[in-house]
Amino acid sequence: MTQSTVDPIAPQIASQPRRTPYFEWTAVVVLGLIALTLPAYASVYVLYMASLVAINSIATVGLNLTVGYAGLLSIGHSAFIGVGAYAAGLSMIHLGTPLFLNVIIGGVAAFLVGLVFGIPSLRIKGVYLAIATLAAQYSLYFIFQQWTSVTGGDRGLSLPPTDLFGMGDTGFYYGVLLIAAILFVAASNLFRTRLGRSFIAVRERDYAAQVLGINVVRAKLLAFGIGAAFAGVSGALTAHFLRLVNPDQFTLLVSVFFLAAVVVGGRASIVGSILGAAFMTLLPELLREILSAMPTQGQTNVAGLLSPLREIIFGLLIIGFLMFEPRGLKGILDRITGRQDRAAESEAD
Numbered sequence: 001m002t003q004s005t006v007d008p009i010a011p012q013i014a015s016q017p018r019r020t021p022y023f024e025w026t027a028v029v030v031l032g033l034i035a036l037t038l039p040a041y042a043s044v045y046v047l048y049m050a051s052l053v054a055i056n057s058i059a060t061v062g063l064n065l066t067v068g069y070a071g072l073l074s075i076g077h078s079a080f081i082g083v084g085a086y087a088a089g090l091s092m093i094h095l096g097t098p099l100f101l102n103v104i105i106g107g108v109a110a111f112l113v114g115l116v117f118g119i120p121s122l123r124i125k126g127v128y129l130a131i132a133t134l135a136a137q138y139s140l141y142f143i144f145q146q147w148t149s150v151t152g153g154d155r156g157l158s159l160p161p162t163d164l165f166g167m168g169d170t171g172f173y174y175g176v177l178l179i180a181a182i183l184f185v186a187a188s189n190l191f192r193t194r195l196g197r198s199f200i201a202v203r204e205r206d207y208a209a210q211v212l213g214i215n216v217v218r219a220k221l222l223a224f225g226i227g228a229a230f231a232g233v234s235g236a237l238t239a240h241f242l243r244l245v246n247p248d249q250f251t252l253l254v255s256v257f258f259l260a261a262v263v264v265g266g267r268a269s270i271v272g273s274i275l276g277a278a279f280m281t282l283l284p285e286l287l288r289e290i291l292s293a294m295p296t297q298g299q300t301n302v303a304g305l306l307s308p309l310r311e312i313i314f315g316l317l318i319i320g321f322l323m324f325e326p327r328g329l330k331g332i333l334d335r336i337t338g339r340q341d342r343a344a345e346s347e348a349d
Helices: 022-041 044-069 077-095 099-117 127-146 169-190 194-204 206-211 216-242 252-265 270-292 302-324 328-337 339-348
Strands: none
Touching (some): 022 044, 022 169, 044 077, 044 270, 077 127, 077 216, 077 252, 099 216, 127 252, 169 216, 169 270, 206 216, 252 328, 270 328
């Protein structure tokens, strides 16, 4: 009897990425051209927001790898971003390392920390795992705040400006764009490999995955580690972007921000992660601009009175969005392009 060469993981993967249709390639090319030419006609503020969207997208993709693809709930993502930011900031201050090397340092540091805090996922899951990651969030935040000899405490770290390619802010924008593109392609191709498919198999049913010969321990730890590595890269870029690393940048609310970006954009979707990060980053700015444009009635500043409601409006929009589109922005995109209908027809066949 000859040994079968069929991959035992394949039957478990209902959501394995399909070949990208031509319209999606067209969209990628168009968006790529817009991104490359943006500095030629955009203001400094638009360039700032575009860089911020790209940085937040990297962190959101990392969280989606852990939560969406591997099914491991984590609410301590901002702590891993902080690890990358402090690692990159300290390396730049003490060693004078350049941006691209700091990105690697931040990613590796967060990867190692993510492996450590991924250990509870080997025994617990669901809400219990979320509580364990919450402990990681507060533990790392405590270190950031109290280890003053290294992190600077509440004062934080001040970094010198980054002049990439001798182009100032424009050079940094292109650097962020390049790093983000590389990571997005890597994340997309990850789920065409045995490791990526093992993440999805563990998410569907870890006991069945173990019977099929998948190393569940390795898959869970790497899911945490790789997701944290993406967060570390985002943290390193944030440190260079803001030129300041402070504990208040890595609170629980920031972790909730990225978790909401995953849910809004669409779980188990790289495109959904990017859409969710853009939505979560740009919508508060849009609400702020709308409120600031409101006129003053007599002696009453209407915008000033409504400004505290910005977060409430933001939250209500997200809740309403999730009620009417549980699959997130990716679900809306699939319906517009007809991809969801084609998937339903193939399943019916």
